Amino acid sequence: MSTTITICDTCKIEGWDAEAAGVTDGEALATLIEAEAVEAGYDVKTRRFSCLMGCTRACNITIQAEGKLNYTLGEFTPDAEAAKGIVEYAMLHSNSATGQVPYREWPQAIKGHFTTRHPPLDNAE
Numbered sequence: 001m002s003t004t005i006t007i008c009d010t011c012k013i014e015g016w017d018a019e020a021a022g023v024t025d026g027e028a029l030a031t032l033i034e035a036e037a038v039e040a041g042y043d044v045k046t047r048r049f050s051c052l053m054g055c056t057r058a059c060n061i062t063i064q065a066e067g068k069l070n071y072t073l074g075e076f077t078p079d080a081e082a083a084k085g086i087v088e089y090a091m092l093h094s095n096s097a098t099g100q101v102p103y104r105e106w107p108q109a110i111k112g113h114f115t116t117r118h119p120p121l122d123n124a125e
Contacts, residue, residue: 011058068099085109
């Protein structure tokens with residue numbers, strides 16, 4: 001089962017200047033994550049979403065898969081290191097039966113960025 005990275009494409013880091021930047025910080029991070037996922041060849045999906053409502057912790061992403069623990073992460077700088085760490089963690093999440101990844105396996109780039117953990121939804125009717 002594939003893991004999906006959802007990237008908030010409206011995130012703006014404090015001090016963002018529309019005229020100077022041209023794109024939001026979230027759009028810049030999304031482009032980097034999408035490229036990294038393709039380049040790495042991992043079985044992870046990416047999608048953009050306008051506003052994850054974590055504005056004070058921009059740039060925000062989620063790591064999600066059906067039947068697994070899901071995570072929200074934030075306060076990323078839109079750069080190649082962050083994108084690589086996010087995609088690497090998503091692959092570890094994808095390979096985990098529960099979505100939980102031992103801390104010792106986390107890429108350095110994602111440490112300190114976790115905001116919330118969500119339990120899987122109960123599929124029972």
